Amino acid sequence: MDTHQWNCRIRSARQKKRIVKTDRDKQLIKLQKRREELYQQQMSLPMVPLQQPYQRGWKRLFVLRDDVKRSASAQFYEALLPKINTIQFHYDKTFKKKKRRKKRYGYEIKQQLLRDFSTHSWKVNRVALTDEEKTCFTQVEIFDIKTKCNEIRYVLTEPWRYVLKIAPHMVTHVKMKDLDLERELGYIETHIDVNHLGPRINLLSYGRSYRWKNRFVERTKYHNRFKKLSKYAGKEAYLASEG
Structure with missing residues (x-):
């Protein structure tokens, strides 16, 4: 008698292994969702003011030059500053970092520039x-050392209108803590680290890894010359795209 006609069909050894693996993957997906929920709850906790603020190092940021403040366009450049300003933090007021020169360590001042925009950020305009x-802004082409390719960047044409200013970095607020939330989140993180579940969770949640530098570049095997042509385009348009 065929086993497929039974009310309760007997599963093979391969099917049993598949059921166990599928159930385990479902548990990992559920665990990842719970971890993300806890992270969101932790980020949504409010900031609590301190009774006694304290200084934690120094911060360096750009401010408008004094002569530009007295000019007629001061209001325009003052409104532009928050969109391109950058802030660096350092334990020392000199903002120096170590640099090795001929087997000896020296110190040099850390470089800080105004924010520039990539082609994608320029189009999105967040x-x-x-x-x-x-x-x-001016469009310039630079060679990125990390990606090892030329990139188009949009930089400020007149950066001399802003100067760097060093000020104490005062801590006035701290994030509220939830002990129950941190205890559950710590238990999940420990369980994932001890059992080495990170790679499997990453595969189930986000798929296989990809090269970040090709994120906005279409892959060669997906190139289609006729994709941007309208479906009502004439025969001449298709012949021109082939040439």
Whole structure:
């Protein structure tokens, strides 16, 4: 008699292994979702003011130059500053870092520049640059050492209008802590680290890894010359794209 006709069919050894593996993967997905929920709850906790603020190192940021403040365009450049300003923190007021020179360590001042924009950031425009503010930027081509390729960047044409200022970094607020939330989150993190479940969770949640530098570049095998042509385009348009 065929086992497929039984009310309760007997599973093979391979099917049993598959059921165990599928159930384990479902548990890992559930564990990852719970971890993300806890992270969101931890990030949504409010900031609590300190009764006694304290200084924690120094911070360096850009401010408007004194002569530009007295000019007629001071209000325009003051509104542009929060969108391109950068802040660095350091334990020392000199903002020096170690650099090795001929088998000896020396010190040099850390470089700090105004924010520039990549081609993607320029198109998305999350900082809400106005058309008038976009005219203050210049398109330049640079060679990125990390990606080892040329990139188009949009940099400020007149950076001399801003100067660096060093100020004490005062801590006035701290994040509220939830002991129950941190205890459960710590238990999940320990369970994942001890049992080496990170790679499997990453595969189930985000798929296989990819090269970050090709994120905005279409892969060669997916290139299609006719993709951008309208479906109502004539025969001449298709012949021109082939050439």
